[in-house]
Amino acid sequence: MLTRRAALMGAAGAVSLPIFARAAKAEEALTPAAAPADLSKLKRIRRELVAPPFVHEHEQVAPGEPRIVEFEMTIVEKEIQVDDGAYLQGMTFNGSIPGPMMVVHQDDYVELTLINPPQNMLQHNIDFHAATGALGGGALTLVNPGEKTVLRFKATRPGTFVYHCAPGGPMIPWHVVAGMVGSIMVLPRDGLKDHEGRRVSYDRVYYIGENEFYIPKDEAGVYKRYGDVGESYLDTLEVMNGLVPSHVVFNGKVGALTGDNALKAAVGEKVLFVHSQGNRDSRPHLIGGHGDLVWEAGKFNNVPDRDLETWFIRGGSAGAALYEFLQPGVYAYVNHNLIEAVNLGATAHVVVAGDWNNDLMEQVVAPTEMTGI
Amino acid sequence: MKTILLVPLLAAVGALGLGAIPDGAPPFAPPQTVTVAAGEVSWRPLGNFSQEGKARTPRRVVLAVPGFEIMKHQVSRDQYSTCVAAGACAAVPAVGGSLPQTQVNWQDATAFAAWYSELTKQAWRLPTEAEWQLAAAERYGDAAADAGARDPGERMLSAYANGVFLRGSAGSAPRPAGGYGENSLGVADMGGNIWEWTDGCMVNGRLAADGTVVQSDPYCGVRIAGGRHRAAVIDFVRDASVGGCAVGLPPDHLGFRLVRDAGAPDRNGPAVW
Ligand SMILES: [Cu+2]
Numbered sequence: 001m002l003t004r005r006a007a008l009m010g011a012a013g014a015v016s017l018p019i020f021a022r023a024a025k026a027e028e029a030l031t032p033a034a035a036p037a038d039l040s041k042l043k044r045i046r047r048e049l050v051a052p053p054f055v056h057e058h059e060q061v062a063p064g065e066p067r068i069v070e071f072e073m074t075i076v077e078k079e080i081q082v083d084d085g086a087y088l089q090g091m092t093f094n095g096s097i098p099g100p101m102m103v104v105h106q107d108d109y110v111e112l113t114l115i116n117p118p119q120n121m122l123q124h125n126i127d128f129h130a131a132t133g134a135l136g137g138g139a140l141t142l143v144n145p146g147e148k149t150v151l152r153f154k155a156t157r158p159g160t161f162v163y164h165c166a167p168g169g170p171m172i173p174w175h176v177v178a179g180m181v182g183s184i185m186v187l188p189r190d191g192l193k194d195h196e197g198r199r200v201s202y203d204r205v206y207y208i209g210e211n212e213f214y215i216p217k218d219e220a221g222v223y224k225r226y227g228d229v230g231e232s233y234l235d236t237l238e239v240m241n242g243l244v245p246s247h248v249v250f251n252g253k254v255g256a257l258t259g260d261n262a263l264k265a266a267v268g269e270k271v272l273f274v275h276s277q278g279n280r281d282s283r284p285h286l287i288g289g290h291g292d293l294v295w296e297a298g299k300f301n302n303v304p305d306r307d308l309e310t311w312f313i314r315g316g317s318a319g320a321a322l323y324e325f326l327q328p329g330v331y332a333y334v335n336h337n338l339i340e341a342v343n344l345g346a347t348a349h350v351v352v353a354g355d356w357n358n359d360l361m362e363q364v365v366a367p368t369e370m371t372g373i
Numbered sequence: 374m375k376t377i378l379l380v381p382l383l384a385a386v387g388a389l390g391l392g393a394i395p396d397g398a399p400p401f402a403p404p405q406t407v408t409v410a411a412g413e414v415s416w417r418p419l420g421n422f423s424q425e426g427k428a429r430t431p432r433r434v435v436l437a438v439p440g441f442e443i444m445k446h447q448v449s450r451d452q453y454s455t456c457v458a459a460g461a462c463a464a465v466p467a468v469g470g471s472l473p474q475t476q477v478n479w480q481d482a483t484a485f486a487a488w489y490s491e492l493t494k495q496a497w498r499l500p501t502e503a504e505w506q507l508a509a510a511e512r513y514g515d516a517a518a519d520a521g522a523r524d525p526g527e528r529m530l531s532a533y534a535n536g537v538f539l540r541g542s543a544g545s546a547p548r549p550a551g552g553y554g555e556n557s558l559g560v561a562d563m564g565g566n567i568w569e570w571t572d573g574c575m576v577n578g579r580l581a582a583d584g585t586v587v588q589s590d591p592y593c594g595v596r597i598a599g600g601r602h603r604a605a606v607i608d609f610v611r612d613a614s615v616g617g618c619a620v621g622l623p624p625d626h627l628g629f630r631l632v633r634d635a636g637a638p639d640r641n642g643p644a645v646w
Binding site: 121134140144145146147168169171230233234 | 421428523524525526528529575577590592594595605606607609610611612613623
């Protein structure tokens with residue numbers, strides 16, 4: 001039996017414009033469009049995206065006038081193992097779940113080349129929450145397999161924002177929960193500022209994209225596996241509509257940011273954690289640490305909250321939290337719905353090197369047997 | 374997902390001799406059909422077209438469509454369930470009764486056509502887009518942005534306004550066969566609240582300065598459903614009611630009716646789309 005992909009390719013060759021078509025009368029006059037924006041004097045810089053949790057090289061303070069920042073992303077449809085015995089027919093921006101984080105400065109122009117290679121089966125596009133108009137660019141970027149498009153938008157608002165695929169109708173939630181979501185950080189031109197307007201910087205930035213998956217099970221309760229992404233749709237839709245995820249994960253799979261892949265930091269380092277969730281609410285918490293400065297909604301024109309224990313990420317947004325590590329050891333960065341953290345997967349680890357501070361915490365009596373009580 | 378291909382099956386049927394008397398008892402009374410005489414439609418493909426890098430809507434062209442025979446009514450739930458019972462069609466959520474079959478995707482519809490063709494030894498298939506447009510007559514609708522609309526905002530507003538206008542006052546529940554009456558050709562329920570799958574594919578391409586198509590490629594992962602406003606729907610979607618035509622203007626239900634070819638089916642004929 002032919003795969004859907006082969007059937008599609010076969011069908012594609014059979015269609016052509018009949019020769020007896022002739023142009024209708026000129027009933028619809030073409031009017032001129034608005035003149036394209038003249039950005040010829042702006043400098044261009046090309047950024048190579050890297051897979052999360054890492055973020056491409058960038059300046060925290062803009063080095064001069066606004067620039068056109070070029071990015072390129074290729075959409076990859078592929079099966080991804082998200083846990084032992086659990087496979088997702090994934091759809092990805094640039095091969096990773098979440099898609100890579102882009103960083104620009106306010107008033108820069110983001111120029112994205114979006115590629116949908118012929119090996120893919122489905123149409124995709126991109127909706128930037130940071131952009132203004134045309135459904136965040138979604139209305140201008142729908143690409144079939146074998147097509148590419150270039151979108152440019154001005155990053156007018158500073159903050160962390162989600163981008164996601166939104167190719168119309170019931171495809172929208174499905175593509176998002178299949179992995180097509182990422183984030184962009186638009187930094188203020190003069191960098192981040194604390195609650196008193198003083199400049200703050202970070203030593204490291206980690207992008208933690210949270211995704212929830214809805215993987216169907218068979219009658220025996222075993223996760224089903226599918227030949228291709230189209231084949232997984234109808235079953236997945238049924239699970240999705242129940243709103244009960246099978247997995248809630250950081251960086252695309254259970255354990256993606258633990259063990260060998262744990263995040264690294266050192267005592268005295270300030271780490272910016274950017275956390276996105278494209279579809280569902282989350283509540284990040286750093287076990288044993290805090291959020292020194294937290295832009296819960298992610299938007300840097302707002303005064304950051306201080307000293308938070310847990311912060312809220314609205315579904316469809318990205319937030320940012322800055323924390324200076326004060327103690328060495330292993331920290332768990334979790335979604336503090338602990339069922340989701342522990343049982344469904346939403347846990348990352350941060351391994352922090354340095355010297356212990358007994359003033360902050362000291363073990364007075366190690367757990368011992370309760371004798372003589 | 375079951376992938377049943379129409380073309381090879383039809384070819385096999387052709388080899389057995391089309392128009393032969395069915396050997397088994399028919400599972401349901403032969404559907405009433407309407408013969409649509411050859412005619413012309415004011416046609417434009419549905420998809421993404423660009424002109425000098427910007428999205429544009431193609432200018433309409435006059436397209437000649439040969440005559441054909443089409444079911445007067447949409448395929449009913451009872452008829453479809455016979456195919457499901459025979460193991461040739463996928464079970465779908467909407468079941469039972471004489472209502473038109475809805476919640477079928479393009480693959481379900483083509484599987485039904487293949488099964489029914491084999492059963493009756495006749496060549497049943499989904500209509501081409503141009504055939505559907507001709508059969509819909511005055512009920513045909515297309516919510517594409519006007520060809521004159523240039524900037525993205527104008528294009529979105531134009532498509533939305535066209536869709537809202539075409540949508541009129543369609544109710545949400547499917548009506549029994551005939552519930553939307555007949556059009557001027559005697560075809561029932563065209564342009565009601567059930568959109569009908571066609572064999573047409575979404576098309577992408579480039580336009581010349583006069584708005585005519587100079588280059589195009591079909592993308593058949595998305596098929597065209599005819600209705601109050603044409604909709605481009607992914608072929609495995611059974612319920613597009615949360616989106617489809619333009620922003621916020623989805624088809625209410627997805628159903629289908631078939632065309633019967635008199636002679637040997639010629640899949641390479643002119644009006645494949
Ligand atoms: Cu997508």
